[in-house]
Amino acid sequence: xxxxxxxxxxxxxxxxxxxxxxxxxxxxxxxxxxxxxxxxxxxxxxxxxxxxxxxxxxxxxxxxxxxxxxxxxxxxxxxxxxxxxxxxxxxxxxxxxxxxxxxxxxxxxxxxxxxxxxxxxxxxxxxxxxxxxxxxxxxxxxxxxxxxxxxxxxxxxxxxxxxxxxxxxxxxxxxxxxxxxxxxxxxxxxxxxxxxxxxxxxxxxxxxxxxxxxxxxxxxxxxxxxxxxxxxxxxxxxxxxxxxxxxxxxxxxxxxxxxxxxxxxxxxxxxxxxxxxxxxxxxxxxxxxxxxxxxxxxxxxxxxxxxxxxxxxxxxxxxxxxxxxxxxxxxxxxxxxxxxxxxxxxxxxxxxxxxxxxxxxxxxxxxxxxxxxxxxxxxxxxxxxxxxxxxxxxxxxxxxxxxxxxxxxxxxxxxxxxxxxxxxxxxxxxxxxxxxxxxxxxxxxxxxxxxxxxxxxxxxxxxxxxxxxxxxxxxxxxxxxxxxxxxxxxxxxxx
Amino acid sequence: xxxxxxxxxxxxxxxxxxxxxxxxxxxxxxxxxxxxxxxxxxxxxxxxxxxxxxxxxxxxxxxxxxxxxxxxxxxxxxxxxxxxxxxxxxxxxxxxxxxxxxxxxxxxxxxxxxxxxxxxxxxxxxxxxxxxxxxxxxxxxxxxxxxxxxxxxxxxxxxxxxxxxxxxxxxxxxxxxxxxxxxxxxxxxxxxxxxxxxxxxxxxxxxxxxxxxxxxxxxxxxxxxxxxxxxxxxxxxxxxxxxxxxxxxxxxxxxxxxxxxxxxxxxxxxxxxxxxxxxxxxxxxxxxxxxxxxxxxxxxxxxxxxxxxxxxxxxxxxxxxxxxxxxxxxxxxxxxxxxxxxxxxxxxxxxxxxxxxxxxxxxxxxxxxxxxxxxxxxxxxxxxxxxxxxxxxxxxxxxxxxxxxxxxxxxxxxxxxxxxxxxxxxxxxxxxxxxxxxxxxxxxxxxxxxxxxxxxxxxxxxxxxxxxxxxxxxx
Numbered sequence: 013x014x015x016x017x018x019x020x021x022x023x024x025x026x027x028x029x030x031x032x033x034x035x036x037x038x039x040x041x042x043x044x045x046x047x048x049x050x051x052x053x054x055x056x057x058x059x060x061x062x063x064x065x066x067x068x069x070x071x072x073x074x075x076x077x078x079x080x081x082x083x084x085x086x087x088x089x090x091x092x093x094x095x096x097x098x099x100x101x102x103x104x105x106x107x108x109x110x111x112x113x114x115x116x117x118x119x120x121x122x123x124x125x126x127x128x129x130x131x132x133x134x135x136x137x138x139x140x141x142x143x144x145x146x147x148x149x150x151x152x153x154x155x156x157x158x159x160x161x162x163x164x165x166x167x168x169x170x171x172x173x174x175x176x177x178x179x180x181x182x183x184x185x186x187x188x189x190x191x192x193x194x195x196x197x198x199x200x201x202x203x204x205x206x207x208x209x210x211x212x213x214x215x216x217x218x219x220x221x222x223x224x225x226x227x228x229x230x231x232x233x234x235x236x237x238x239x240x241x242x243x244x245x246x247x248x249x250x251x252x253x254x255x256x257x258x259x260x261x262x263x264x265x266x267x268x269x270x271x272x273x274x275x276x277x278x279x280x281x282x283x284x285x286x287x288x289x290x291x292x293x294x295x296x297x298x299x300x301x302x303x304x305x306x307x308x309x310x311x312x313x314x315x316x317x318x319x320x321x322x323x324x325x326x327x328x329x330x331x332x333x334x335x336x337x338x339x340x341x342x343x344x345x346x347x348x349x350x351x352x353x354x355x356x357x358x359x360x361x362x363x364x365x366x367x368x369x370x371x372x373x374x375x376x377x378x379x380x381x382x383x384x385x386x387x388x389x390x391x392x393x394x395x396x397x398x399x400x401x402x403x404x405x406x407x408x409x410x411x412x413x414x415x416x417x418x419x420x421x422x423x424x425x426x427x428x429x430x431x432x433x434x435x436x437x438x439x440x441x442x443x444x445x446x447x448x449x450x451x452x453x454x455x456x457x458x459x460x461x462x463x464x465x466x467x468x469x470x471x472x473x474x475x476x477x478x479x480x481x482x483x484x485x486x487x488x489x490x491x492x493x494x495x496x497x498x499x500x501x502x503x504x505x506x507x
Numbered sequence: 508x509x510x511x512x513x514x515x516x517x518x519x520x521x522x523x524x525x526x527x528x529x530x531x532x533x534x535x536x537x538x539x540x541x542x543x544x545x546x547x548x549x550x551x552x553x554x555x556x557x558x559x560x561x562x563x564x565x566x567x568x569x570x571x572x573x574x575x576x577x578x579x580x581x582x583x584x585x586x587x588x589x590x591x592x593x594x595x596x597x598x599x600x601x602x603x604x605x606x607x608x609x610x611x612x613x614x615x616x617x618x619x620x621x622x623x624x625x626x627x628x629x630x631x632x633x634x635x636x637x638x639x640x641x642x643x644x645x646x647x648x649x650x651x652x653x654x655x656x657x658x659x660x661x662x663x664x665x666x667x668x669x670x671x672x673x674x675x676x677x678x679x680x681x682x683x684x685x686x687x688x689x690x691x692x693x694x695x696x697x698x699x700x701x702x703x704x705x706x707x708x709x710x711x712x713x714x715x716x717x718x719x720x721x722x723x724x725x726x727x728x729x730x731x732x733x734x735x736x737x738x739x740x741x742x743x744x745x746x747x748x749x750x751x752x753x754x755x756x757x758x759x760x761x762x763x764x765x766x767x768x769x770x771x772x773x774x775x776x777x778x779x780x781x782x783x784x785x786x787x788x789x790x791x792x793x794x795x796x797x798x799x800x801x802x803x804x805x806x807x808x809x810x811x812x813x814x815x816x817x818x819x820x821x822x823x824x825x826x827x828x829x830x831x832x833x834x835x836x837x838x839x840x841x842x843x844x845x846x847x848x849x850x851x852x853x854x855x856x857x858x859x860x861x862x863x864x865x866x867x868x869x870x871x872x873x874x875x876x877x878x879x880x881x882x883x884x885x886x887x888x889x890x891x892x893x894x895x896x897x898x899x900x901x902x903x904x905x906x907x908x909x910x911x912x913x914x915x916x917x918x919x920x921x922x923x924x925x926x927x928x929x930x931x932x933x934x935x936x937x938x939x940x941x942x943x944x945x946x947x948x949x950x951x952x953x954x955x956x957x958x959x960x961x962x963x964x965x966x967x968x969x970x971x972x973x974x975x976x977x978x979x980x981x982x
Binding site: 080081082083084086145148149150152153156159160163164170171174175178179182183186187189190193194196197 | 824827881886887888892896897899900903904908911912915916918919922923926929930933934968971972975
């Protein structure tokens with residue numbers, strides 16, 4: 013068994029064991045052990061990747077290829093480059109943190125952890141796939157458990173949010189399906205066989221007409237899950253209704269599928285289409301960036317604030333990818349990672365606050381710094397990371413994105429860049445506003461004086477997410493080296 | 508005549524033997540032990556199904572009226588497996604509801620006769636044999652639909668089915684006559700060479716097609732479906748939606764891809780329009796159904812629309828994807844109907860609202876239902892996804908991107924109503940949820956086979972490759 017397929021096999025084993033668990037205690041221990049193994053595998057993968065990269069010069073390493081459906085030339089084909097390694101690490105950390113945060117999931121614990129792990133299978137599989145078909149399968153596997161996770165364990169209008177989220181994402185994947193089929197049936201343009209393999213398609217010169225036709229479908233199909241304006245509306249509702257761990261996974265990991273897919277499939281395989289259509293998607297992503305940030309200012313529900321901030325931050329990822337520029341791409345990937353850790357941390361903290369105060373309305377909260385200092389301090393740190401303070405991952409990401417974007421000398425892109433740079437200020441407004449109202453000032457409710465202390469598993473979950481944020485912020489070089497090397501094929505294909 | 512020729516008709520001969528054995532067996536089974544008929548029927552049919560998997564020579568009989576080859580054998584085996592699962596799932600129902608009136612044997616005899624007709628329909632080498640098979644496969648089902656004589660709605664279903672079926676087969680017969688008039692023969696092998704797209708032939712083809720479209724319940728020949736499904740016993744609704752539809756799809760495919768191939772310019776346009784209408788009408792009507800049987804009826808109409816996406820391209824790829832899809836559809840739909848039947852048998856409840864909170868009382872049934880619905884909706888990793896994906900790939904291979912686009916829109920619509928059932932079972936809590944009950948052995952076996960099918964058929968690729976190789980026979 014190669015080390016990548018283990019990323020799918022281990023969760024399957026965890027699920028099998030989970031089926032036989034009887035209560036919350038057994039279920040969470042099983043889920044934790046499974047996720048710890050995943051995390052150790054991911055860390056090991058980072059080191060093995062550096063070792064392998066030193067001797068192996070191919071685009072993807074640790075590849076494995078098994079013929080699956082021969083008549084369609086569908087393969088089970090896996091492999092990683094620096095980008096996927098980084099995202100796999102992100103996933104395994106967020107999943108483990110999610111398990112810790114769900115330590116007290118009393119309602120149907122077994123089913124909860126199974127759904128959570130099924131979701132993670134989809135994400136892992138998506139990041140390691142080199143075959144469009146396999147990738148699409150894992151994409152849908154990642155989406156569908158969200159319905160049950162939000163619908164069963166959610167709060168508020170959970171049925172509505174779950175249905176909206178599922179239908180929008182599955183609708184997007186339906187559009188994506190046409191894009192993928194279009195790519196597949198044009199992959200023989202140079203006289204070769206039809207193939208789903210990304211690396212082989214990248215060598216083919218797909219006819220420009222086909223590229224122009226299928227690029228928007230593929231792009232939108234992926235970008236919906238990356239919260240592209242105006243297809244982002246599933247995200248705030250979904251976040252607000254989802255239980256804490258699901259919000260974490262959803263914002264931290266699931267939404268990254270969008271940016272990754274856009275980059276790896278839509279732009280990499282259809283470069284001419286990307287050049288043709290990029291202007292409209294640049295406009296949409298800039299609107300998303302600014303609109304998301306402004307919406308976050310107006311919201312009073314903590315989860316909505318974060319959801320809209322996610323729309324804004326992920327809009328920035330799409331914006332950076334469309335800049336067709338090495339530095340901006342590097343920034344986009346780091347922004348994906350940084351946002352993944354940061355929002356997951358935010359949602360974990362919001363979950364803890366909600367569990368203690370039973371409200372997420374910032375107007376009803378106040379002076380939390382005095383009563384739950386640990387959570388509040390971390391919230392401030394996460395906030396500072398989010399608004400891009402140097403020393404945290406957010407700074408590295410945004411710096412790269414904007415420096416890269418300014419290297420474009422067309423007027424259109426300049427204006428778009430200037431518009432999206434304003435988001436730095438707006439982000440500061442909504443972050444500091446929450447910090448001011450919620451954490452500072454007098455304690456608004458006497459009941460808050462007797463809030464429960466932070467438990468060990470909550471601290472563990474928080475620490476897991478905090479370490480990489482600071483890690484990337486202080487020492488960004490190792491991760492950006494890993495990413496920059498892997499950008500080479502994209503540079504050759506697209507620039 | 509060499510008697511060994513009849514070995515080619517192994518399926519028909521054995522099934523006939525099973526029918527006769529059942530009739531004779533009933534005489535010797537005492538009134539006290541009459542349940543033994545059920546065990547006997549399932550046992551005999553199980554043997555028949557098993558025998559069907561052994562390879563049979565290709566060949567034809569009666570001067571070409573009857574023919575068989577590996578592909579046709581594969582069709583018959585697929586139908587056999589479906590009927591076997593259906594028998595397992597309905598064994599308890601027959602025992603509890605039908606045996607009281609002492610009418611168990613007739614049920615099996617009628618069911619098997621209908622299947623017997625389907626064998627001939629699929630194996631037919633000329634239009635006469637085809638027509639006989641079509642009639643034989645439909646008429647007994649009308650009797651079965653009216654089988655619950657204590658229920659008025661059941662008799663209504665029987666009458667509706669037989670009237671619409673008579674109309675449809677009359678139309679088909681008219682079409683056959685016109686085709687005969689223009690081509691001068693009823694033998695498929697002669698028709699292929701003689702047929703040309705002149706206006707009388709096209710008229711004949713359209714009339715003929717509507718007869719089969721009725722059996723597949725394509726729009727606009729679908730009006731009988733929901734009423735008949737709702738009224739008939741669940742076993743029969745299930746039979747109509749799975750076996751009957753599957754057989755009709757198979758023969759339609761054989762005819763379109765071989766005999767009527769010269770008319771491809773006509774029927775691909777026809778199928779294009781009907782596919783769109785069927786998908787949209789099936790899905791949109793399914794949205795607001797409350798009765799599970801009606802719900803599954805409209806869902807099965809929509810599924811038939813998807814099948815046309817594979818038929819429309821008329822080549823080996825299309826044939827393989829259609830057969831594969833039908834196979835998967837049989838398993839998925841039987842699983843869904845099986846759960847509905849289990850619940851209906853225990854509690855008499857058939858409404859979607861009765862399913863609220865089912866997961867907390869009957870987790871296994873709910874999980875089976877969820878798997879079945881996900882398979883029908885086309886969610887990976889269950890089999891339905893692969894079936895649908897390949898159908899769409901087949902349609903896209905000939906450039907029908909717009910049709911595929913409409914199809915994926917429909918997949919999203921269908922996901923909504925499939926999720927409504929999941930919502931009722933998993934998301935809702937209810938104080939008067941259906942209490943826990945344990946199914947008997949036959950039902951459990953029947954559901955288990957479908958679940959294994961749903962989980963394995965998609966991922967296990969050699970099966971598709973086998974079907975793909977067989978489909979070369981249709982070129």
